[in-house]
Amino acid sequence: MRVAFLGPPGTFSEEAVRNSGFGGEGFESLPCDSIPEAIEAVGGGSADRAMLPFENSIEGSVRPTMDTLLELSDRVTVVGEYRMPISEALIAREPLETDRITEVISHPQPLAQCDRFIRERLPAATVRVVNSTSAAVREVSEGEPGLAAIAPVSAAAIYDCVVLEEGIEDESGNVTRFLWVAPAGTSPEAGPDGPEGWKTTLVFSELGADHPGALVDALVEFSDRGINLVRIESRPQKRELGRYQFFIDVEGREGEGALTEALEGLRSKAGEVRVLGSYPAATAS
Numbered sequence: 001m002r003v004a005f006l007g008p009p010g011t012f013s014e015e016a017v018r019n020s021g022f023g024g025e026g027f028e029s030l031p032c033d034s035i036p037e038a039i040e041a042v043g044g045g046s047a048d049r050a051m052l053p054f055e056n057s058i059e060g061s062v063r064p065t066m067d068t069l070l071e072l073s074d075r076v077t078v079v080g081e082y083r084m085p086i087s088e089a090l091i092a093r094e095p096l097e098t099d100r101i102t103e104v105i106s107h108p109q110p111l112a113q114c115d116r117f118i119r120e121r122l123p124a125a126t127v128r129v130v131n132s133t134s135a136a137v138r139e140v141s142e143g144e145p146g147l148a149a150i151a152p153v154s155a156a157a158i159y160d161c162v163v164l165e166e167g168i169e170d171e172s173g174n175v176t177r178f179l180w181v182a183p184a185g186t187s188p189e190a191g192p193d194g195p196e197g198w199k200t201t202l203v204f205s206e207l208g209a210d211h212p213g214a215l216v217d218a219l220v221e222f223s224d225r226g227i228n229l230v231r232i233e234s235r236p237q238k239r240e241l242g243r244y245q246f247f248i249d250v251e252g253r254e255g256e257g258a259l260t261e262a263l264e265g266l267r268s269k270a271g272e273v274r275v276l277g278s279y280p281a282a283t284a285s
Contacts, residue, residue, distance in 0.1 A: 043076045
């Protein structure tokens with residue numbers, strides 16, 4: 001089993017693969033340079049699964065995951081989810097006082113999750129975005145003193161660096177929700193703890209002429225059937241200003257009971273409805 005994730009080795013995504021218990025030790029790691037590349041690896045057949053960060057309790061949605069899942073929705077499907085507590089660390093090449101740090105680098109999500117720490121504890125440091133947390137640590141290991149990364153503690157050992165401070169995220173209880181993605185047509189698999197109900201992720205858009213209550217009219221298809229909506233987010237359609245698509249998570253499984261009726265009703269009101277996957281819901285962290 002080949003599993004793609006945002007690399008290089010040492011990212012939170014790799015930790016999520018290993019911590020989830022997926023495949024035991026019997027999987028082949030496929031680190032990718034970006035989230036879209038990891039999804040494309042599944043869609044193109046070079047990977048059997050991908051583990052993707054989708055939502056964080058501090059910073060919200062991971063937009064590259066959302067956008068690429070929609071773009072490749074005819075080739076991939078979501079088959080599971082995993083929630084992992086996230087603890088960020090400040091990492092440097094060698095022991096260093098924080099007032100000597102001139103630049104801090106990381107992936108956009110950890111930088112946002114540690115925004116207050118950076119402003120208050122590293123006021124003289126510039127901030128720079130790189131593709132992943134482990135790429136940041138690798139650069140720090142090869143760079144000049146004064147450069148620091150925000151990344152998992154485990155990445156420090158991989159790249160022979162030191163941890164200056166742990167637990168620097170702005171809020172306790174920091175959790176990231178990851179999605180398991182597989183080739184289209186793959187049946188969902190229960191995680192090691194077994195499913196507690198089902199969840200379906202879908203996207204809809206084009207609700208017709210703009211009018212008051214258009215979105216409510218669409219969502220009534222779920223509420224009238226007693227289906228719980230657990231998440232909703234709008235994203236621009238990228239065509240013109242003011243046109244949006246709506247990502248939602250609902251309880252239930254596509255093809256069964258009331259959710260089938262709700263999706264049929266939604267399709268009568270929305271010009272486009274795409275189901276990104278139905279999968280066992282993860283247990284709370």
